[in-house]
């Protein structure tokens with residue numbers, strides 16, 4: 001090396017110290033790690049397994065029924081109790097709802113004595129009791145969706161919250177104190193970091209669903225839904241994910257519900273979907289675990305069996321989603337090839353078929369893209385919502401084949 005040439009190692013050290021040559025540009029896409037953790041749990045589960053044939057068959061049934069019902073993000077707003085206005089008040093409502101969206105099940109054997117909310121002349125239970133209680137409070141001019149109210153210990157006392165959730169029976173809503181603490185904590189974090197408004201969290205996530213989930217889990221302890229499994233930390237983030245999903249569905253992918261990576265949201269690991277997946281013949285419990293569930297025995301939060309139920313359910317919905325993706329592409333390819341034009345395929349028609357095929361293949365490889373002109377756009381969120389609503393119909397008609405598992409926790 002001649003004298004006037006600089007030593008390359010020295011140059012590299014200098015460049016690194018000056019931060020030169022570092023790849024700038026957009027940050028790497030956010031990821032919640034929930035799906036890969038679910039795969040890890042599924043691969044290492046002992047008491048919970050999946051039946052491949054049952055899962056494949058269920059995927060076809062679910063796909064057909066979702067098409068028949070024209071199931072889409074619009075279905076969210078068609079529920080009587082869900083808020084209808086597409087504005088900030090609905091964003092606040094959804095945040096409040098998903099801060100408290102957990103553990104409604106009652107251990108009371110007599111159905112008539114179980115906690116329920118009377119609203120609009122009906123008795124609501126489960127998730128709908130939460131939505132009814134919030135709607136009723138707003139109609140009574142209690143600002144239950146306002147973070148300032150959550151912070152004000154003189155205005156929002158435990159007794160005021162007890163009044164908001166007053167039951168039509170003698171049984172109180174489960175975990176009332178924990179619900180109050182969720183609101184208090186959210187009020188504090190929003191006040192300290194987001195100028196008192198959840199809208200600023202949505203802006204900070206910059207239209208990334210995964211980034212918003214991670215922001216919620218990082219900044220709000222009551223959304224940090226994680227567990228330890230086989231020596232590893234695993235994430236579920238159920239209420240953080242369903243909050244993003246509720247925004248996306250309510251606003252139909254626009255405005256406060258616009259996310260460019262919504263397909264990174266997984267199924268929400270609650271206590272209803274595992275029950276439905278078992279009823280559909282997808283999710284299998286070991287005999288000891290099934291016996292615990294059928295005898296309504298408590299399954300401890302964070303226990304190996306509880307984590308296996310939650311993780312395997314998430315993975316099962318992913319397999320169902322992949323199978324539905326395959327069925328959709330197959331059906332699009334068939335219709336593209338058997339369309340009337342294809343019989344009299346002239347040059348221009350051949351181009352159209354090639355374009356249709358290209359679209360179908362492209363969607364297959366880019367499921368995250370919003371497929372142009374696809375008849376029914378399906379992702380894990382819509383499959384999950386559909387299964388939850390289907391399970392509630394079965395429960396209403398007394399057709400539950402197995403009880404849901406009993407875990408008392410603020411996570412779901």
Ligand SMILES: Nc1nc2c(c(CN[C@H]3C=C[C@H](O)[C@@H]3O)cn2[C@@H]2O[C@H](COP(=O)(O)O)[C@@H](O)[C@H]2O)c(=O)[nH]1
Pocket residue numbers: 075076079101102103104105125126127128267268269270271272273384385386388389412
């Ligand atoms: N995975 C999943 N879990 C869901 C829901 C919903 C309601 N979502 C609405 C929004 C769109 C849909 O169309 C639904 O109409 C509540 N839950 C959870 O279930 C439990 C309540 O059960 P039960 O006590 O029986 O009501 C509790 O952990 C609650 O957090 C869902 O969709 N998916």
